[in-house]
Amino acid sequence: MGGTRLRAVVFDFGGVLWDMRWDVARELDRAHGLPRSSVFETLYRAPAWADIECGRGDPAAWADGAHRELERRAGRALPRLHEQWRRAQVAIDANIELVRTLRGGYRCSVLSNADLSLRDRLER
Secondary structure, eight states: TTOOOEEEEESSSSSTTTEOOHHHHHHHHHTTTOOOOOHHHHHHTTTHHHHHHOOOOOHHHHHHHHHHHHHHHSHHHOOOHHHHHHHHHHEEEHHHHHHHHHHSSSSEEEEEOOTOOOOOOOOO
C-alpha cells in the first residue's frame, strides 16, 4: 500500500457478522411444501424491500405483505415463517470478536442493506 496506513475497516452485515441461517429458510420451504427459496424471495425480493433497505417504508407492512405472498404461494394459511427464520439467525461470534479486537486500532463500521432492525440485532 506504499506508505498508506490502514485506518478503517468496513464490514457487511448478513453473512459476515450475522449468520442468516439459509439452512433454516430452506427447511421452512421444504417443511411447508413451498417452492424453493419462497421464504427468502417473499421477504427480500418483494417490491417493498427496496424502500425498507433504504430506511424508508413501513417494516410492519413489508413483513405483512411478505407473509401474504407466502400464503398465496402455499394456497393456505401459514404460521409467520419469516419470523421463525429471523429468530434462528445469530451473530457470527468469531467475526464479532474480530471487530472487537480491531476496534482498538481502527475505525470499524458496518455498511449494509439490512433493514432498520440491524442496530437491535448488533446490540444483542
